[in-house]
Amino acid sequence: MSVIILLLVASSFLTAPVSAAEITISVEKEQVLARIVLSVHQNITVLPSQTSVISGTQDAATLSNFSEAIRKLNPNATLSDLSLQLNSSSSWLNLTVTMSLSGIIERHGDISTVNTTWKAFDISTDLRAGNLSYNLIGRKYLRPVFEYYTNASMHVGRPNATITGVSFLIGGNQSISGIEATNRVGNASLLDFRPLTPPLEKWTRTYHLSNDTTTWRYTPVPLLADSIRIQESNVTRQITSNYGYGAEIIVPGLGRATGNTVLVDVGTGQKEWIMTGIVVLAVVFAVAAQLLFRARKKQLARMRRR
Secondary structure: OOOEEEOOOOOOOOOOOOOOOEEEEEEEOOEEEEEEEEEEEEOOOOOOOEEEEEEOOOOHHHHHHHHHHHHHHOOOOEEEEEEEEEEEOOOEEEEEEEEEEEOOEEEEOOEEEEEOHHHHOEOOOOOEEOOEEOOOHHHHHHHHHHHHHHHHHOOOOOOOOOEEEEEEEEOOOEEEOHHHHHHHHHOOOOOEOHHHOOOHHHOEEEEEOOOOEEEEEEOOOOOEOEEEEEEEOOEEEEEEEEEOOOEEEEEEOOOEEEOOEEEEEOOOOHHHHHHHHHHHHHHHHHHHHHHHHHHHHHHHHHHHHO
């Protein structure tokens, strides 16, 4: 049995029920069980407050969107048992997704291979729960505000301008143009895992002897780390959006990766029993030889005394 765990950690600056994002994937025999927890924090606009539970068996459109996005990267992947739980307030949005995948694990003798190309799937359609668009958050909620301040920045210094200064930042200190910032946030979506595209060979691999596990780690650039600094009547304020993640893949034992394929030895144990038998037989022969040697030595000693 092999287990893969992807851990996605998102930094945040606002208090919310969920402060980190993580994906946990358990691989058992031929099925993959995935639990995805995502969280976005922002004070740029007011998000609709929403609490919803969506089942793939009842919402065929949502199931289709997830299935198509995953199958674009791995045509053999089959999605089932999809469930989404959504919670949002004015400043944060939390989404939990659970699903099962099959068709991505193969067994070749004592080696089990897990295809992880699907980890970089991207859903580019508008997914809704009530009056909340929970996937295209950039286009639906953030872009209009950035467009407003981009336009306002063009009027700074003119007579009767109420806004006396506007600057657009990435990561809190890197300045960019309003148009570039607007395009950046406008393209941001919650279910965009394309930053995880690099093959596992380029991730940081570590073997942990203490618990006999192998991990791969990777931290892509955050999808959202954009802010606007606004000056109005000698008062400066800053509004910010934040959504990003790092990833961790863990397999039991000494695993290795080729491209985006994880290989784990899951032998039946027959080789271990054979090796153990060989060792036991070697010990038995060694002990028997030693006893025969001692018996022969004693016999020769008695013959000399006669």
